[in-house]
Amino acid sequence: MSGYRGRAQRILNAASVKVGDRIKVEDAGRSYEGVLMPRTELGDPNHLVIKLPSGYNLGVKIGTSTKIRLLERGKPPKLSVPKLELKPDPSKPNVTIIGTGGTIASRVDYRTGAVFPAFTPEEIYSAVPELAELANVKVVEACNVFSEHMTPELWVKIGRAIAKEINGGASGVVVAHGTDTMGYTAAALSFMLKGLHRPVVLVGSQRSSDRPSSDAALNLISAVTVAGKSNIAEVCVVMHGSAEDDFCLIHRGTKVRKCHTSRRDTFMSINDIPIGKVSKRDVKLFRDDYKHASSKGKVEVDVKFEPKVALLKVTPGMPSSVIEGMLRAGDKGIVLEGTGLGHVPESLFNGIKRAVAKGVPVVMTSQCLWGRVDMKVYSTGRDLLQLGVIPGEDMLPETAYVKLMWVLAHAKGIEEVSKLMRTNLAGEITPRTRPDVFLKPVFTPNP
């Protein structure tokens, strides 16, 4: 139940240390004291988690020279896992939760603050008992990394795991994913999954699930609700819709972005409204223009991505040598995060010319994030169109970057790249931006 395995398990066993003990960890001159916590990620073998006196959990990487010393024997809480009747209920949907390394669920002993990671369906039901009312849950693991270490290769592993579950009869799939790069993965899966006829829902949590303010339970319940009960046959992200623990929003996978380092309502639909919301296990849709689910179909995983694509945020006076360096490094496509309506300094024009001459497509997005690239308004935009820059419409820069990786692996020649980049493939381009998709500050001064 500690969640440790591999190297971590060995070093803990050697020091006769158990979850709940107060320990000292020393390595390369650093040392930390705290209470050994159970792992909330699925079995990463190279990290310990200790709760510092400040209350924060700290992940400590275990190296070959790491030393662990027992300071005080803890009294690990005893929680009885209620034995649940887990034979599938045919009246409920079958939902598979695919683990990727993000926190899925955990059960907190409130006296000690210790956390029990939940790996098996029994444990997940026990941590979030509401799930048993919603679905027959199955848990599989596709990979096991913090989301900042997610890679295009792992996108493919996740995509294959999703297709296997859906083609195997799952009503829907929930992908538990760290929040850092969830938007990139959601975009990648959106382009990758062909013929998707069931919901695919990415979910994560912004607060470690052993903290009272955790958003994990509501997010997980809402994600399983969308995966099991909705008819949205798209890749979406389901996360808190407000700072309260009251509802989640359903964001389209190609239009969503993490916009705050720590808030629970960090994910926002950009340049489009969300598909709907989940409140009290009820899905309310804001619109009908999503792909509707069907009971029959076969998902195919189109896994080709060209990894050598660069996303370049443009800064004042940026020299062409930056782009020339990318070309030398073998980049096959460049997404610019330009200024305003889609501009760059004249000092970049030569670099762009050279890229286009080499057959390396250059796509324009805006670092404003909100709004739409329009390169016909000012002469700088006209000049860039003339150089062959492909306007990215209202695509998020991150989505355009993932899309260009996918398009480059599928298009024959730069003309087709240009056409596909300007064609809406998976909800990433909206033909016309709604006037109400911008944001207003939470802060409102007294009048």
Next chain:
Amino acid sequence: MSGYRGRAQRILNAASVKVGDRIKVEDAGRSYEGVLMPRTELGDPNHLVIKLPSGYNLGVKIGTSTKIRLLERGKPPKLSVPKLELKPDPSKPNVTIIGTGGTIASRVDYRTGAVFPAFTPEEIYSAVPELAELANVKVVEACNVFSEHMTPELWVKIGRAIAKEINGGASGVVVAHGTDTMGYTAAALSFMLKGLHRPVVLVGSQRSSDRPSSDAALNLISAVTVAGKSNIAEVCVVMHGSAEDDFCLIHRGTKVRKCHTSRRDTFMSINDIPIGKVSKRDVKLFRDDYKHASSKGKVEVDVKFEPKVALLKVTPGMPSSVIEGMLRAGDKGIVLEGTGLGHVPESLFNGIKRAVAKGVPVVMTSQCLWGRVDMKVYSTGRDLLQLGVIPGEDMLPETAYVKLMWVLAHAKGIEEVSKLMRTNLAGEITPRTRPDVFLKPVFTPNP
């Protein structure tokens, strides 16, 4: 009154073409037809502006092979500029408007849609008569570029022009600046102007001032109000606070960002509340923790910037070779736009190690934009701190980038760089983020 000079004036004279005429412009295979408009930017000699049949104004660059042909003689409107009494009114503040290439003001003939650019105080008063009630306005030109072409060298020219005006007795200065890179320039001026004791206000417009929806007049009136009447001795940005034409917000120069490609309320204070608002020529302050103006003082312009700094937005699986390329190119500092609380993929660790070993500081910010870097929560952050990465607190990536350029030119050694980057110098770091500085969507679904 046409606003054309230099090459533009010569080619127009040679074709016997006047403002209001319908013309055809041909160059390198491209051709445009439309009505020749007067220039609304201050005398850029290399562009013509024509109004296309769509109603959009198009700036056309004049090359050596550009040909102009008269299609139809226009009837330029005759507007009499009312002669104003322009001897300084000693009861009013003296405000200098410094032009940089952005639209300052213009006067529209509503019958034809033709625009009269306003260069002289008479013309500006005539375009926005309210200004005469607010201040004795003087107009000078620091440079003349679209803001996407702004460079660190031009920041210095603008800074020097500001200091000259304030040290010469101006109550305040308004800098008319294109919106694309206004945030970068505002940050640069914030670090550059030492001993600032009068308001410095950047202002621009999102809509070409010949369009009925232009925000230019309200922005300009509000900016002159802040420059002339407020006691905010800081660099700030004054732009529309809502989509209506009702009020402007006063943003701190180091905390402001353009967040929408086209909306009038595009500028937002990030991770802090605005300093105040301007509505009906009245300044209302939201807070008192700004630098208060004084009637005496001397501004110094500390112009040293290290231009070889890179801003790197991190993407999944990004390889260390990207950073190695920057080091080879001679970059002296790197600002990372990491994920979440300040993370990067492990694949970048080696590159970061090499940068630090070479004495190239690496500063962490977050591509979330909102929130605060906290690298002590997860092991990836701890690892990066261990590698020597400098946490950028709640600084905007763009501001951290400009600040690192300034700090590198002033600090002796990497220890001082690290200390200065973590020290609040010009309002760029707030000690604690207010809970109400995030955003909520304008879209609100029916309940």
